[in-house]
Amino acid sequence: MSLFILFRRSFSILQQTKEKILSNPIKIDIDMQNKLEHLSLISFQDEKTIKKVEQTIHSSNIIHQANVDHLQPLYTLVETELCPLRQTDTISIEKTLQTKQVLENAANIYEEHLVAPMIGKRESQTVEKVDTTKL
Amino acid sequence: MAATAAAAVLSSGRFYALIGFEIHVKLATHSKMFSSSSSAPAQTTNSQVTPFDMALPGSLPYFNRTCLEAGIRAAIGLNCQLNKISHFERKHYFYPDSPAGYQITQQRYPFASNGVFHYPLLIKKDKLKSSTKYKFVDNQNSFVIKQCRIERIQLEHDTGRSIHDDHQNRTLIDLNRFGTGLIEIVTKPDIQSSLEGESFLRELNRLLIKYNICEQSGLETAVRVDANVSLHRMNTKPDGNRIEIKNLGSFIDVRQAIDFEIKRQEQLLTNNYSIKNETRTYDTNKYQTIHLRRKEDQIDYRFMIEPNLPPLYLYDDNDKHIYGKNFVNIDDIKRNIPISPLDERKQYLDKYKDFLTAEHLHELLRLDMIDYFRDVMTHLDNNHLRHIALEVLLSDVKSISYDGRKIRKFAQAVSPILFADIIKHLEKRIITRFSLYTLLTLCNKSRDSTRSLKSFLDEHNMYAINDENELEKICLKILEENPKQIDRYKTNPKKALEQLHTSVCKKYHGRIHDDLVNDVFKRLLDKRIK
Numbered sequence: 001m002s003l004f005i006l007f008r009r010s011f012s013i014l015q016q017t018k019e020k021i022l023s024n025p026i027k028i029d030i031d032m033q034n035k036l037e038h039l040s041l042i043s044f045q046d047e048k049t050i051k052k053v054e055q056t057i058h059s060s061n062i063i064h065q066a067n068v069d070h071l072q073p074l075y076t077l078v079e080t081e082l083c084p085l086r087q088t089d090t091i092s093i094e095k096t097l098q099t100k101q102v103l104e105n106a107a108n109i110y111e112e113h114l115v116a117p118m119i120g121k122r123e124s125q126t127v128e129k130v131d132t133t134k135l
Numbered sequence: 136m137a138a139t140a141a142a143a144v145l146s147s148g149r150f151y152a153l154i155g156f157e158i159h160v161k162l163a164t165h166s167k168m169f170s171s172s173s174s175a176p177a178q179t180t181n182s183q184v185t186p187f188d189m190a191l192p193g194s195l196p197y198f199n200r201t202c203l204e205a206g207i208r209a210a211i212g213l214n215c216q217l218n219k220i221s222h223f224e225r226k227h228y229f230y231p232d233s234p235a236g237y238q239i240t241q242q243r244y245p246f247a248s249n250g251v252f253h254y255p256l257l258i259k260k261d262k263l264k265s266s267t268k269y270k271f272v273d274n275q276n277s278f279v280i281k282q283c284r285i286e287r288i289q290l291e292h293d294t295g296r297s298i299h300d301d302h303q304n305r306t307l308i309d310l311n312r313f314g315t316g317l318i319e320i321v322t323k324p325d326i327q328s329s330l331e332g333e334s335f336l337r338e339l340n341r342l343l344i345k346y347n348i349c350e351q352s353g354l355e356t357a358v359r360v361d362a363n364v365s366l367h368r369m370n371t372k373p374d375g376n377r378i379e380i381k382n383l384g385s386f387i388d389v390r391q392a393i394d395f396e397i398k399r400q401e402q403l404l405t406n407n408y409s410i411k412n413e414t415r416t417y418d419t420n421k422y423q424t425i426h427l428r429r430k431e432d433q434i435d436y437r438f439m440i441e442p443n444l445p446p447l448y449l450y451d452d453n454d455k456h457i458y459g460k461n462f463v464n465i466d467d468i469k470r471n472i473p474i475s476p477l478d479e480r481k482q483y484l485d486k487y488k489d490f491l492t493a494e495h496l497h498e499l500l501r502l503d504m505i506d507y508f509r510d511v512m513t514h515l516d517n518n519h520l521r522h523i524a525l526e527v528l529l530s531d532v533k534s535i536s537y538d539g540r541k542i543r544k545f546a547q548a549v550s551p552i553l554f555a556d557i558i559k560h561l562e563k564r565i566i567t568r569f570s571l572y573t574l575l576t577l578c579n580k581s582r583d584s585t586r587s588l589k590s591f592l593d594e595h596n597m598y599a600i601n602d603e604n605e606l607e608k609i610c611l612k613i614l615e616e617n618p619k620q621i622d623r624y625k626t627n628p629k630k631a632l633e634q635l636h637t638s639v640c641k642k643y644h645g646r647i648h649d650d651l652v653n654d655v656f657k658r659l660l661d662k663r664i665k
Contacts, residue, residue, distance in 0.1 A: 039227075039435060075440035079445060089199060095171050102310065114307070117304070117305060
């Protein structure tokens with residue numbers, strides 16, 4: 001009997017929470033869309049995709065209803081362990097990959113470099129420019 | 136000149152500047168921070184890469200103890216509080232030279248924080264004019280010491296190397312550098328001018344090399360600096376807005392970028408524009424900073440605790456009952472750390488107070504000669520010789536090697552032992568003061584530090600002529616060749632002696648002591664006149 005009451009109460013709380021969320025719909029504006037695309041490297045191409053993202057966020061918002069005031073986050077499963085230290089500063093030839101292994105899955109390579117499409121300079125990076133057509 | 140303009144802005148009394156640094160230091164370790172491939176620079180492309188460096192599935196980080204010890208030495212040198220528990224975090228962003236899509240760092244939970252670093256004000260020759268209002272030496276025996284608070288020091292790793300190929304619209308990636316151990320030193324905005332900034336960085340560079348934290352080359356290759364600069368009207372509180380200048384790689388770039396930015400912000404404030412948060416970079420060709428991005432475009436890095444690395448614990452002598460030998464004891468490192476550059480200089484001033492002043496030491500520091508000076512002093516056994524050596528360093532050697540790079544090359548060519556030998560010969564009058572510059576130049580050019588002094592003197596016949604009879608013969612010959620000077624001696628003896636002295640030096644390549652030859656000339660000329 002008490003189990004049944006507990007179930008009814010949980011269901012009722014869930015219903016209330018869902019109604020609360022539905023009354024505050026999520027809307028992704030153009031700035032937020034640009035930010036999410038930049039962070040995820042995924043293009044949201046059309047309205048349908050944006051709507052799906054909004055609905056997903058909507059559904060996930062239920063997590064904020066949980067009372068976590070008395071809890072600490074579990075950042076890592078090994079939080080009670082001590083960070084192990086590699087005791088010697090020696091180079092391991094066995095663990096170092098050969099260059100051909102590093103490059104074997106790359107679609108494009110150039111003079112033993114991995115090739116990536118140009119996506120613009122990152123400001124904190126020391127970047128070299130080279131015109132390989134003249135090499 | 137930006138330097139003069141910036142100095143004028145700051146000395147006008149209308150504005151004050153706040154400058155802070157974020158300094159990335161490449162640690163001097165053989166292997167990387169989280170993997171055991173080599174961290175040596177300039178190796179064959181993509182030849183120093185482990186599965187972790189490529190972020191291959193299943194690979195995990197394994198933290199290098201030597202990186203931690205180097206970080207702790209930096210924290211001790213910067214008088215920081217060491218946090219016994221710290222955490223690694225992921226800083227997320229997408230870029231091809233970072234295969235995992237994040238960098239492991241310690242943004243919010245660093246291992247060291249709340250430090251303070253004391254540094255002497257230094258000046259380079261070209262800044263003399265615009266910095267004449269600065270006082271460098273407090274009194275005979277002490278420098279003007281400034282201080283800068285350290286907000287935090289965090290451990291992190293470097294990214295790979297990107298080479299942009301604009302013509303082919305692609306980026307070439309070399310992962311050799313990925314995972315190399317770094318520490319990031321973040322200061323509070325206590326610096327107030329480019330001169331203070333450069334002085335701070337030079338002293339920090341000295342500390343990093345002395346404590347074996349980074350490689351010998353220091354700021355030029357192993358250290359990258361980001362500067363945060365803001366200018367405010369006098370008697371107003373800072374509003375928190377600042378300009379971030381990224382990736383400055385040399386002392387000169389740091390100084391010029393700060394000076395340019397101070398002048399630029401002064402113009403904005405004078406025209407009633409406000410300074411908004413912005414990231415800029417320094418163009419070394421145009422000598423100016425250029426816009427990169429605004430505050431609104433700032434990246435959201437979505438920091439989270441690194442789930443693959445447990446918390447980092449540090450121990451000290453009080454925790455002996457807890458830790459095993461596999462963990463790092465802070466007190467062990469403190470006991471073995473060398474003396475700081477600042478304390479070392481105080482020691483010199485005390486030890487050599489008979490002849491060494493703070494002005495001398497400041498000049499040695501400015502010329503990057505302090506290490507060479509220290510090594511030479513150890514090879515001379517009395518203060519008289521040491522005094523002569525100091526005088527020669529600050530005159531002849533300064534003329535030959537007037538900047539840091541040249542003095543390092545000089546120190547390799549003319550070893551401290553050879554230099555000490557030269558000073559002993561000078562003191563014994565085996566060589567003359569006049570020939571010293573030529574001798575040092577010859578030794579420097581030969582680049583053979585194993586060669587003895589005797590071989591140089593024999594090859595170029597540089598022994599001083601001390602025999603009185605021979606001197607008299609030489610002087611008589613010079614007098615015969617310069618009869619006009621004999622007449623001139625009657626009316627203007629000083630000028631005549633100078634001319635005769637010049638003739639004898641030219642002819643005998645500085646092998647004759649000034650005092651001896653003047654005495655002989657005087658005696659001979661007085662005799663002739665009588």
